Amino acid sequence: MGKTLAEKILSQKSGTNAHAGDIVVAAVDLVFVQDGTGPLAIRQFEASGFEKVAKPKRTAIFLDHASPSPARELSNDHVLLRNFAKKTGVFLFEVGEGVCHQLVAESLANPAEVILGADSHTTTAGGLGAFATGMGSTDIAMAMALGKTWLRVPESFKVVVEGYLGEGVYAKDLILHLISLLGADGATYKSLEFCGETISNMTISERFTIANMAVEAGAKAGLFPSDEKTKEYLIAQGRGERYCPLQPDDDAIYEHTIKIDAAALEPTVAMPHSVDNTALAKELKGTKIQQVFIGTCTNGRLEDLAIAASLLKSRSRHPDTRLIIAPASRKVLQASIEAGYIQTFLEAGALIMPPGCAACFGLHQGVLGDGESCLSTANRNFRGRMGNPNSFIYLGSPATAAATAITGEITDPREFL
């Protein structure tokens, strides 16, 4: 019986002939926490009587949410995390290095690996063909100590995307469209597995955007094949030797197949307060926006900033609309400076944040006021997500975000093509 990507990876890592529905114990190739989930993970690790991490060079701590820390409680959490890293020899990525998922992609993730992170958007690394999924602090603590975890092998949905995305339409629009088709719980416990001509032609950065948001339909993983694009990406990151090809079997069994015609997609926006509540950007014309936020593990990469810069070049933000931009990593920030994007953003009136999660999750660096609306390139728009339950969050692509910053209301970016 043929295997899906999830079944192939979990068979290999558990040493069994695994199929959907089986419960397996799988070796974990990479495990990580961030500063919001790490302190509890360390406490659970110690409460279980562990002192040593199973694979210190495949274990990482990221200080990305409170980057840098705005409160002494969080500064003390950072002290705890730094001390644990010193004691156990695991990697520590300091404040300002970037968002965990971007750094995992740049430096650590490889195809066919099992990757666990104490952060729901760990699915991002599925863009490289890794079975990457988010768990809570206790599961992660045990994976750090034991080098393995237990998993139910998920059923898979095959998502076939054919054709070319139109000008001004991006991977973000595709995944928002897919989540609206599935619903916010439509893929709960499933592996979303992407294939088709559009997917083959997609850059790894675009694949990350899609894999990142798989969890917004409830999915356990968002998996892409490992192909020539994957190989090129790994070579560019200096670890081409870690490439291995990975495709599902032709006779793999899927619970469900979804077909998407890329050419029919248009710029799409998720409306408050759920990600599956979508409309076309053009239908929301006239919706005033007080803050635009470009960045995050979903859309804070160099390609995303390049798209935003192309629209903002020689233009300015609307006087009633703040524009906040947070590159996803230090590397992205440096490359954006070299490419002139940061100069473009500053000339357009933008505020540049340090690499990290920034305004995405409601702690700092762009908390909304009562009644205010934000158009964000992030992945979640739940009520209160950006720090104020009396505010409204819309999600869109970097192009939609840039166009909206210019006009001060939700705008289809094709108006600026």
Added chain:
Amino acid sequence: MILRGRAFKFGDNISTDHIIPGRWFHLRSNLPELAKHVLEDVSPAFVSKVKPGDFIVAGKNFGLGSSREHAPLVIKMVGVRAILAQSTARIFFRNAINQGLPVLICDTSQIDEGDELEVDLNRSIVKDLTNGTQLSFGKVPEVMLHILEEGGLVPYIRKYGDFRL
């Protein structure tokens, strides 16, 4: 084991941002303080009304969103003995079990706010003593049952030192 308590009713798609919002991110290492804010954006009175032994009764996709285990942790801390929901998000479900907090999947539509409930964990039955109805909930996988029996993943691993399938 038989549990008895009152129902606190919630709707569909209660996210971890509803359960414990990001604006309290800095309180995650101060759990007693964090617990004072549980579900406040959905039901400001919940934390002052809930008593040890009570139940959260929710619609579908309870606990969607972030991996923050603090969500089931603070729900347990304020005394909630079990969560009854039509469905839950994947990470939340696993986190709750790891904290020793039972999550029972059943049709919660007939249960009203304040109803007196009796949950029989061994027979997988919920009795609504207020309206006289009875319903059954789905079984959890065996590995999770063992984790629940030990009171969570930390005591389970302390006892067995490894995962036992």
